[in-house]
Amino acid sequence: MSGRAREIGEIVETVHAGVSLVVTGEPGVGKTALIRRAVRELGGVTVAAVPGTSLPPEPTGPLLLVVERAYLLDPASARRVHDLVASGEATLLAEARTGAEPPGPVAALLVEGLATRWDLSPLPAEHAVRILAAALRGPVDGATAQRLWRAAAGNMRLLRELVETGLASGRLSLMDDRWTLSGDLPLGDRVRELVRDEIGHLDDGEREALDLLAVAGEVDVDALERLTSPAALHRLERRGLVRAHRLGTRLQVRFARPIHRAALREDLGPIVVRDLLRRLGRPAGHPVNGGSRASGDFSRREQEVAQLASWGMTNREIAEWLGLSPRTVGNHLCRVYTKLGVADRSRLGSIGSAG
Numbered sequence: 001m002s003g004r005a006r007e008i009g010e011i012v013e014t015v016h017a018g019v020s021l022v023v024t025g026e027p028g029v030g031k032t033a034l035i036r037r038a039v040r041e042l043g044g045v046t047v048a049a050v051p052g053t054s055l056p057p058e059p060t061g062p063l064l065l066v067v068e069r070a071y072l073l074d075p076a077s078a079r080r081v082h083d084l085v086a087s088g089e090a091t092l093l094a095e096a097r098t099g100a101e102p103p104g105p106v107a108a109l110l111v112e113g114l115a116t117r118w119d120l121s122p123l124p125a126e127h128a129v130r131i132l133a134a135a136l137r138g139p140v141d142g143a144t145a146q147r148l149w150r151a152a153a154g155n156m157r158l159l160r161e162l163v164e165t166g167l168a169s170g171r172l173s174l175m176d177d178r179w180t181l182s183g184d185l186p187l188g189d190r191v192r193e194l195v196r197d198e199i200g201h202l203d204d205g206e207r208e209a210l211d212l213l214a215v216a217g218e219v220d221v222d223a224l225e226r227l228t229s230p231a232a233l234h235r236l237e238r239r240g241l242v243r244a245h246r247l248g249t250r251l252q253v254r255f256a257r258p259i260h261r262a263a264l265r266e267d268l269g270p271i272v273v274r275d276l277l278r279r280l281g282r283p284a285g286h287p288v289n290g291g292s293r294a295s296g297d298f299s300r301r302e303q304e305v306a307q308l309a310s311w312g313m314t315n316r317e318i319a320e321w322l323g324l325s326p327r328t329v330g331n332h333l334c335r336v337y338t339k340l341g342v343a344d345r346s347r348l349g350s351i352g353s354a355g
Contacts, residue, residue, distance in 0.1 A: 004030070004034060004123070008034065011023070011034070011118070012041050015038070015064060015091055018091055019115075020085055020093070020094075020116065021092070021094070021115065022092070022095075022117050022118065023035060023094065023120055024095075025098055025121070025122075026097070026198075027194075028152075028155030028157040028158055029120055029155065030120065035068065039066055046059035046063050047064050048064070048090075049068075050065050050073070050080070050081055062091060064092075064093060065081055065085070065091070066094075067092065067094035067095065067102075070096045070102035070106055071101065074103075078104070078105040078106050092115055099200070123156065132145055132148065136163070136179045139177070141179060141180040141181070144178075144180050147181060147185075148163065148181065150257075151185055151257070151258065155194065158198075158259075161190045162185065164190075165186035165188035166181055171184075172186070183344060184262070184344070187259075192266070195259060195260055196263070198260070206235060206236055208232070209224060209228040209233055209236060209242075210242075210264055211272070211276060212224060212276055213242065213253065214264040215276045215277060216277075217254060217261070219252065219280065220252060220253075221233070227280070241256055241260065273313065273317065298339065301332055304322060305333055308322075309345045315329045
């Protein structure tokens with residue numbers, strides 16, 4: 001609960017005043033933990049979990065209905081909650097996920113003005129850095145802390161899993177007495193599961209667009225609309241899964257969060273990747289643009305390898321594509337990193353051409 005004292009205090013004060021709250025927020029932001037802490041600090045109330053324990057026949061104080069994951073509430077329980085709050089017999093403290101509305105009777109309390117929606121924002125980065133240092137029992141490299149926090153984007157469960165997977169894989173280790181993350185983000189099974197949960201259900205058009213972006217990194221919006229559905233792109237943008245930005249006179253589309261791209265990219269087999277690249281019309285040999293050096297500073301082969309790496313292809317996949325050995329691909333990438341002054345391929349996404 002580091003950094004959440006203000007929020008806890010507001011919830012306790014509001015509930016004590018008899019105002020019903022539906023706490024909303026993105027997955028993993030800490031809604032459930034916050035509600036549980038607030039309930040522990042409330043005094044003079046009778047707490048009833050819904051669904052779960054039976055309602056007390058004679059409450060010893062004002063009745064507080066606590067509902068975790070209200071979007072999963074069964075119809076009968078939802079109706080009972082509505083009736084108790086509407087009649088003034090109980091106050092509600094519920095948790096709901098952004099984009100997943102609670103059942104009709106509970107949602108009706110918001111429409112009728114009988115409950116207030118209270119949105120929980122992600123924990124500020126400075127508190128997350130302190131949590132990382134406390135969990136790891138030592139100082140954390142600044143770039144590592146920022147990288148992990150950007151990847152988690154406020155999802156504390158995901159942040160924890162990234163740390164645990166990084167430790168298990170050896171990518172997160174002590175270097176010069178500071179915890180430092182080396183190489184790509186550690187994507188264990190639990191991290192992938194949480195990312196899939198964040199992304200949620202995708203229809204065919206949305207999945208097709210994200211698969212293309214997972215391979216390409218970013219694509220000209222006009223080109224992507226020709227390859228998939230403009231309506232699907234609109235839905236992905238509204239859901240915050242993709243983001244558009246200007247590159248000169250062109251509008252480019254990319255994943256809003258790099259970890260989503262990394263997780264989806266791992267689901268794609270080499271045959272699918274080759275098919276997607278062909279659909280994108282991206283033969284090997286496209287020059288590297290947008291870096292601090294002109295493309296003339298690179299050999300043609302270095303440009304080819306860097307471009308394919310920026311699309312998320314592994315060294316082995318690049319080797320198969322270009323007819324090289326994985327070791328040769330690695331040597332080319334090392335020279336590209338040196339010329340560009342970057343540490344790994346995670347920086348090539350902003351350097352490679354967006355096509």
